[in-house]
Amino acid sequence: MALTGLDIFKQLPKKNCKECGAPTCLAFAMSIAAGKAALEQCPYVSEEAKEALGSAAAPPIRLITVGAGAKALAFGDETVIFRHDKTFCHPTGLAITVEDTLTADALAAKVAKVNDLKVERVGQQLAVDLIAVVNASGSPAVFKDAVAKVGSLTELPLVLVSENPEAIAAALPPVAAKKPLVYAATADNYEKMTELAKANACPLAVKGKNLADTADLVEKIAPLYKELVIDTGSREIAQVLADQTQIRRLAIKKKFRPFGYPTITFTSAADPREEVIQASVYVAKFAGIIVLKADEKSQILPLLAWRQNVYTDPQKPIAVEAKIYEIGAVTPQSPVYICTNFALTYFAVEGEVAASKIPAYILPVDTDGTSVLTSWASGKFSADSITAFLESSGIKGKVSHSTCVIPGYTAVLSGKLKEKSSWNVLVGPQEAAGIQAFAKANFA
């Protein structure tokens, strides 16, 4: 049951030393009760207090880590149902399956292909996160070999997919240091699986048959081991959506402990394009990990972009620093493009300017990371703010001309900007995509 702030306060050291980040012990207790802080942030809390507060002080959804080292995936620890309430924190992990029935060469080729599913977008590195090795052969020995081989060929964390404790017992110990996720404990095998996961200190997925059955199974396992990930066993989109929604609501609103863990889901479609579409639903609706077979760049890129979008902090749009950016071998004659410092705007402009092969300066005005139209509407992108930036950025010292290009959507600013800044103003295209043609027509 959820404890009140006062219940928690009674257990704190009452030093009011602020080391937890809260102004007082009481304020800290209140944030814990609201799920916004974790007891561990107080360095002075006693063991007895930790025991007494136990699960009530834990975050509503446990943070679980799969893998070790730089590529380890931490997921869970979400605190809201809607991203606009605060933000979603730990992006859904994408796992690509590799079956242990592949020949050695095919397996190596497949792993290399998955390792290469990565791309840079808007200044961030995006990639798939895990490889799920599936015991399709049914043989513990074959599984053990395949897992070892995959482990040696990738830095990505692994998911070991087998409900056969013998297969896990064979494959897990040699790769235990890589902290793979064991998938899965079921009603039939959970005692052995829990023992194996615990002995090797690896996270364990718990697979039930539906919501209620999964909760029952978690309640049996949790007293023994708490590094858990849950799967309700559903595979049809509508049912997965319902299950994921209930799990997230019960964890956040009721602190229902059996659902206080991140989830794992599997796509069911045979066609890879249908799989990624199915996965797009689970990215939006709370999945911790999605396991899929699709492995083409063209299929994974849209999913990576959607995940990046969903997990962007709504209060902090991705922004770039407002300064002079030099694209290519600029000279004092190079053109000057003005845009906003919203990362999507800036990178779209940068990509097109680079592609035009005409070196140029880009000046992203600080609009608190908002887009051209939004910042123009709010007045952050105005003749005044652009004029101020033309002065403060130091661009005048770099170019021998005084002509700047503004985005086509803000053509109405050009007259006033000319007047205020006494720069010559060219109205550029509305979309970044038009920059190449524009540059060739005006600056070639």
Place this chain on the structure above:
Amino acid sequence: MAVQIIKERNTGKINTVAIGATKEQGGTRTSIVTVGGDAALPFLHFEGEMPHKPVIAMEVQSRVPAQWNDVLKQPFADVLGDPAAWAKKCVDMYGAELIYLKLSGADPDLENQSPEECVSIVKNVLAAVGVPLIVVGCGNEDKDNVVLPAVAEAAAGENLLIGVAEQENYKSVVAAAMVHKHNVIALTPCDINICKQLNILITEMGLGLDRVVVDPGAGGLGYGIEYTYSILERGRLGALQGDKMLSTPVIATVGYEAWRAKEANAPASDFPAWGEQSERGVLWEAMTATALLQGGVHILVMRHPEAVSLVRKNIGALMVPQAV
């Protein structure tokens, strides 16, 4: 501990809007499309009814869309110059439930088609297909204010969905819809307050809210779609809590948003890490649609037939009853 399922008790729901009119209703359509009526968050059937599934309107333009890339033009290569044949292909071959006709050729900077030419294009499309029609202007306010009333008059009785009405320019299209009994698209880019405000202005003119569909000005996948997604979620929550001015069904121009992304257009030779272009483009459009569906969209305006078929399948799978 038994699982105590959480079902929110919603007091409000989304309006229903019917588009198209059959012969008995004074039009010439062979089918009508009804959207809205949702009494829960998208596809949470266990919580409230969702009497009408989201629909796909396929986009047809009144001029050859020269700027579209080849992947997108290829399925329509034989009909791009003939809006009526294009519309017919969308319905007969690709199962479009509605046709979204953009009168792009009316643009004074392009073909500058006259109101009479626009009317005849609309009539040809109406004659070629039996599904309901959505007709939008070219985006030049002055021209649209002449073209749309002419179209509304010529198609009186067909119960079109016409647009767009915007905060700075809504009167002529709303008046035309009222006089000739059509429905209106209210466009409010990414702003929930302006959305409410515009709905208020439109109803103050006398058009019923059951004749309004809103377009939140979708951001495309990878390019701000999350703003739209969150606005859709907030709008739906507001509607479910009983805010009438947020209860209008939603239309999203998915194809337009998706196909202007670089990811949908750049060849793999320019970006090896992006993979094969045509599949990428199709999935970019399909995922723009399925992402927005999770926020709560009722009419998806789409372009590529393969994206349409992926999204139709996704909608079908999401309309299945749930056991909780």
